[in-house]
Amino acid sequence: MNDLARTLAVAEREFRTLLGSRQFLALAVGFLLAVVGFVLAGAGDRGFVLLGLSLLTPLEVLLPVLAVAVGYRAILEDARRGELDTLRTYPLSRYAYVGGVYLGRLAALLPTVLLALAVAGALTAVGAGPATGVVASHTTVDSPLLYVRFVLLTEVYAAALLAVAVALSSVVRSTVGALAAAATALLVLVVGFDLGLVGLLAGGDGPVPGALVAASPNGAYRGLVLELVVHVVTPERLGAAATPVLSLGSLGLWTVLPLALAAAAVWRD
Amino acid sequence: MTAGDPALACEDLGFSFGSLRVLDGVSFEIEPGAVVALVGPNGSGKTTLLRIAAGVLSPDAGRVSYPTGGPRSVGYLPQSPAFAPGFSARRTVAFYDSLVKGGDAPDDLLARVGLTDVADRDVAALSGGMTRLLGLAQSLVGDPGALVLDEPTSGLDPAMTRRLFDLVDAATEAGAGVLVATHDLAAVDRVADEVLLLDGGRFLVRGTPDEIRAAADADSLDDAFVALVGREDRRVRSGAETDATPSAPVAGDGSTDGGGGSTDASTTDASTTDAGPEAGHDGSTDGSGGGGA
Numbered sequence: 001m002n003d004l005a006r007t008l009a010v011a012e013r014e015f016r017t018l019l020g021s022r023q024f025l026a027l028a029v030g031f032l033l034a035v036v037g038f039v040l041a042g043a044g045d046r047g048f049v050l051l052g053l054s055l056l057t058p059l060e061v062l063l064p065v066l067a068v069a070v071g072y073r074a075i076l077e078d079a080r081r082g083e084l085d086t087l088r089t090y091p092l093s094r095y096a097y098v099g100g101v102y103l104g105r106l107a108a109l110l111p112t113v114l115l116a117l118a119v120a121g122a123l124t125a126v127g128a129g130p131a132t133g134v135v136a137s138h139t140t141v142d143s144p145l146l147y148v149r150f151v152l153l154t155e156v157y158a159a160a161l162l163a164v165a166v167a168l169s170s171v172v173r174s175t176v177g178a179l180a181a182a183a184t185a186l187l188v189l190v191v192g193f194d195l196g197l198v199g200l201l202a203g204g205d206g207p208v209p210g211a212l213v214a215a216s217p218n219g220a221y222r223g224l225v226l227e228l229v230v231h232v233v234t235p236e237r238l239g240a241a242a243t244p245v246l247s248l249g250s251l252g253l254w255t256v257l258p259l260a261l262a263a264a265a266v267w268r269d
Numbered sequence: 270m271t272a273g274d275p276a277l278a279c280e281d282l283g284f285s286f287g288s289l290r291v292l293d294g295v296s297f298e299i300e301p302g303a304v305v306a307l308v309g310p311n312g313s314g315k316t317t318l319l320r321i322a323a324g325v326l327s328p329d330a331g332r333v334s335y336p337t338g339g340p341r342s343v344g345y346l347p348q349s350p351a352f353a354p355g356f357s358a359r360r361t362v363a364f365y366d367s368l369v370k371g372g373d374a375p376d377d378l379l380a381r382v383g384l385t386d387v388a389d390r391d392v393a394a395l396s397g398g399m400t401r402l403l404g405l406a407q408s409l410v411g412d413p414g415a416l417v418l419d420e421p422t423s424g425l426d427p428a429m430t431r432r433l434f435d436l437v438d439a440a441t442e443a444g445a446g447v448l449v450a451t452h453d454l455a456a457v458d459r460v461a462d463e464v465l466l467l468d469g470g471r472f473l474v475r476g477t478p479d480e481i482r483a484a485a486d487a488d489s490l491d492d493a494f495v496a497l498v499g500r501e502d503r504r505v506r507s508g509a510e511t512d513a514t515p516s517a518p519v520a521g522d523g524s525t526d527g528g529g530g531s532t533d534a535s536t537t538d539a540s541t542t543d544a545g546p547e548a549g550h551d552g553s554t555d556g557s558g559g560g561g562a
Contacts, residue, residue, distance in 0.1 A: 086407060
């Protein structure tokens with residue numbers, strides 16, 4: 001019996017807990033309907049790449065809400081029930097516990113995102129013109145493969161956001177505190193960083209460095225979608241974006257560092 | 270674990286909540302096969318001591334040790350056991366068993382605590398007594414060498430209480446050392462090899478049930494408790510009382526405010542649970558459900 005097996009045991013418990021939660025099912029359905037709504041409102045009329053571009057901004061709001069809702073009470077609830085105390089009497093490291101909580105919630109979150117975006121893609125394939133049926137990677141040609149790339153990048157973004165939510169759940173002491181922390185996190189993630197960038201742009205002489213653009217999860221995700229999906233087919237620069245490596249590195253750090261914080265905060269060895 | 274090693278040893282434990290001194294130089298050992306009962310007035314620090322003994326709360330001073338080598342060193346039944354909603358009793362025990370692999374199978378554990386008939390029932394649909402028995406099953410996962418039980422008989426009917434202490438007997442016969450906090454002094458009289466009376470952050474008196482009765486010149490442990498602790502007014506403590514002489518037999522007359530030279534014992538209404546505020550995730554166990562999104 002090793003830490004990996006215990007991590008998976010915790011992950012399975014988290015996954016089943018989430019699947020049995022009406023709140024989660026409501027969130028998943030709400031997310032699906034919101035994404036489909038954007039498609040039906042016209043986001044899917046002009047092919048896969050423009051679908052991704054049209055969904056980019058809504059997802060920068062919807063995904064933080066979904067991820068935070070999925071994760072902000074994950075560890076707090078175990079603590080409130082007293083199960084953290086019980087778990088500590090087992091040969092379970094805090095890393096295995098936090099990793100299991102994260103993986104279990106991620107296993108529910110990623111298919112939720114995938115399903116919504118798959119439905120959006122299917123609606124686009126059915127409703128858009130014949131060009132959307134072309135499967136190709138050549139630049140300037142719209143392609144379902146570029147949409148797949150968009151979906152994968154969105155999953156990476158969702159994974160980073162969930163790590164932030166799990167970290168929040170490890171440091172809050174009460175449901176009220178968790179709600180306040182979640183609201184604050186959403187404000188910072190969704191608008192805070194971008195407002196900071198706007199301030200820099202307004203007060204600075206030149207363009208904002210790529211590292212700063214990619215410093216936030218939203219900025220990194222936006223940069224990745226622009227560089228690896230949108231700019232592949234359109235040479236027009238639609239926004240400031242860091243290099244893909246920088247943006248991926250940022251999302252990686254936004255995943256690893258919050259989980260490390262959660263492991264440090266959940267209990268003392 | 271070698272012959273002669275205690276199942277659980279606590280040395281010179283100290284713990285404070287802010288400026289409130291809850292434990293002050295507490296030491297004891299539990300031999301394999303022995304039952305040690307921890308008694309004391311509400312607010313005396315019993316739950317804090319149990320949580321430290323179980324390894325779920327770090328003391329400010331001192332150390333706790335168990336023999337190592339088994340799949341699980343200590344089993345813990347919290348005062349208000351609660352479990353993740355949406356799971357059956359069987360799946361709940363199976364989860365904990367999966368963290369150990371080496372204990373009894375979930376069905377065997379449920380049979381031992383008498384929950385076979387409700388094995389497939391959601392934990393949210395279990396009665397308070399059944400939830401406590403499920404907590405006991407959880408504490409037995411992995412056959413730990415030490416068991417720490419916080420108010421295990423609270424909310425149990427007499428038959429369930431008897432079953433619980435039968436399980437405690439079985440565990441001690443298998444070599445486990447048991448530390449149990451309870452207000453059921455009749456049960457303490459039946460099963461305890463040693464009684465620790467905690468008050469003011471220290472052991473006011475310790476010994477066999479007979480020695481406790483003799484120290485208080487009382488006919489029963491109930492009478493001895495009242496005489497030694499002097500809590501006939503049924504109030505709980507909210508302040509530190511640190512002058513108690515550790516481990517000293519006390520011939521209390523039931524008229525003092527603590528029997529151990531306590532000072533400035535402010536009181537509150539007798540409705541709180543044990544041991545004052547708790548910090549962060551070492552905090553309260555209110556049993557509320559959730560865990561979902």
